[in-house]
Amino acid sequence: MVTFGGIFCVVILAVMLPCLDVALGQSTDPSEVDALGAIKGSLLDPMNNLENWNRGDPCTSNWTGVFCHIINDALHVTELQLFKRNLSGTLAPEVSLLSQLKTLDFMWNNLTGSIPKEIGNITTLKLILLNGNQLSGFLPDEIGNLQNLNRLQIDQNQILGPIPKSFANLRHVKHLHMNNNSLSGKIPSELWRIPLLLHLLVDNNNLSGPLPTELAKAPALKIFQADNNNFSGSSIPATYSNIKTLLKLSLRNCNLQGAIPDLSAISELGYLDLSWNKLTGPIPTNQLASNITTLDLSHNMLNGTVPLNFSGLPNLQLLSVENNRLDGAVPSEIWNDIVLTGNRSLVLDFQNNSLKTIPAAFNPPQNVTVMLYGNPVCGNSSGAPIDSLCQPQSVNQQTSRQQQDSSLICSPCPSDKNYEYNPSSPIPCFCAVPLGVGIRLKSPGITDFNPYEGAFGDSTTSLLKLYIYQLHVEHYIWEVGPRLNMHLKLFPSNTSLFNMSEVVRLQHVLAGWEITLPDIFGPYELLNFTLGSYVDGISK
Incomplete structure (x- = not known):
């Protein structure tokens, strides 16, 4: 156990336990003790991660994953963080008895059953984090009662049925991440009323019906990703050109028909993917936003010529119009306003x-x-340089990267505490013990991460209040989505070990979504937070 100030912290099993304000002689609200007992009773815990849940008081005895604070002179459970604990079973409805709960985190477990409707009674909830389980059943309408909710993550489950219209009442929600489920029916047009909604991710479901035209009225929407649904017979509403805040529109493989509307009025649009649909007609000729990095219109039935408006896009990384019916000449000046030096392509x-x-x-x-x-121009011409352009190719924008070891010749680090060299340390051959962080960018606005790695490092370290040399991007790989899976290492600053308070702070900031990455990177999800040697408390 580590003590600093009036705060007690315990670290076990590679996940940080709560830091809590505890006054001597206080105990947890009895109804909440009963609620935790019911929650444990409905779970299966093969790794005995919750074995201390029957020892003493939940708050004063630091039960695993239980965070408490004093509210109105009484101890209450405010966070339940059971991220990646190999838990199965179901989520008990008695969770609603945790009346002051702000964070409900069961990410990356194996929970089954449905989300209990009683969750809608916990009016203090800000974060519902249930992604990466095996939950099924319908989404409860009662979630729409949660006026303080900021983030709903139920992606990568097996949830059925419609998106409740009651979600339009979530006045403070910014993130609705519901992708990779089995949701069906229409996207409720009422969602446009959510005043702070930034990210609506509903890709990889069974949604159908027309795309809601009313979504164009959403006052803050930045990302709308609905790939791999079946909006059969639907067209892309022309009103979407009025979503002035939109940064990313991704409607790949949605069985969409009709023409591509003129989206040039969306001044911040940086990523457009309308591929694998049944879109027809010419490509609109007005100039798109200069922010555009990715423009994928492939695998449709578009005709006409390749318009000149694709030139003059300084941030463009990918333009794909493969498998359409475009004719005329190959454009020759698309790259003129792009600075293609260093790692830009x-x-x-x-x-x-x-x-x-x-x-x-x-x-x-x-x-x-x-x-x-596959174009007639390849048969009409012969010889270099066109022959080299006429070979079948696939788009491969650096799908992965494994960071190479430093070229420095250094003596081996001590082996007893997982020491290693920080490749970015200002002190050559300096041994330190890092923290491992796995994150995934869920809807990045880029196709090639390479030229943006520096900006990612600058912004991430600034948000985490670290120096730039404390972050090492060990490797990354593009996954289906596309989503970017990254493994980071965080090193202490010119010392061998983090102190325990810093470990607690970093874990809490990342797991509690207390930082927001720049818009170009989109939302992230935490995949793991690996303490390594810190699990034994060696830094206290």
Whole structure:
């Protein structure tokens, strides 16, 4: 046990236990003790992670994952953080007796059954984090009662049925992450009334019906991702051009029909994916926002020529119009306003269209990949350089990266405490014990992370109140979504070990979503927080 000030902290089993304000002689509200007993009774705990839940008082004895605070001169449970504890069983309805609960975190366990409707009685809730389980059943309407809710994460479960219209009453919610379930029915048009909604992620469900035109009235919406649903016969509402705050619109493989509306009025739009639909007609010719990094219109039935408005987009990383019916000439100036130096690159995928001619002076820069396979121009011309552009290719924007070890020749670090070299340390060959952090960017606004790695490091360390050299991006890999899975290492600052209060702070900030990454990176989810040697309290 580590003591600092009036706060007690315990670390066991690779997850940080609560720091709590405890006055001598106080005890936890009896109804909440009973509630925790019922919660444990409905869970299966094969690793005995909750074995101390029958020892003493929940708050004063530091029960695993139980955070408490003094409210109105009484001790109450305010956070239940049971992230990645290998728990199964069900979530007991008695959780509603935790009347002061702000965080309900069962991420990355194996819970089954349905979400109890009684959760709607916990009016203090700010975070509901149930993603990465095996929950089923319908979403309870009662969740719409939670006026203080900031984030609802129920993605990667097996939840059925419609999205409740009552969610429109969530006046403080910013994040609705409901992707990768079996939700069905229409997206409620009422959701536009949510005044603070930033991210609506409903991809990989069974949603159908027309896309709600009313969503264009959403006052704060930045990301709308609804890939891999079946909006059969529906078109993309022209009103979506009025969503002035929209940064990312992703409607891949949704069985959409009709024309692409003119989205040039969305001044902040940085990512547009309308691929694998049944869209027809020409590509709109008005200039898109200069923020655009990714423009994927592939696998549709678009016709006409490749418009000139694709030029003059300084941040463009990927333009894909593969597998359409475009004809005319291969455009030659798309890269003119892009600074393609260092790790910046651009992929232009024109494969399998009807492009017939190519400019005489066609000389893309070295960092530009042009794909022309499956166009008549490949048969109409011969010889270099066009032959090299006419080979079948696939888009591969650095799908993964494993960081190489430092080239410094250093003596081995001590082996007893998981020491290793920090590749970014200002002190060469300095041994320290890092914390491991696994995160996933759930809806990034980029296709290639490489040129944005520096900005990610700057913003992340600033938000975590660390120096830039304390963060090491060990490796990353693009996953289906696309989502970016990253493993980070956090090193102490020019000392061998973090003190325990700093470990507590970092874990709490990351697990409690107390930081917000810049919009270009979108929302993140915490996959793991690995204490390593710190689990034994060696830094106290």
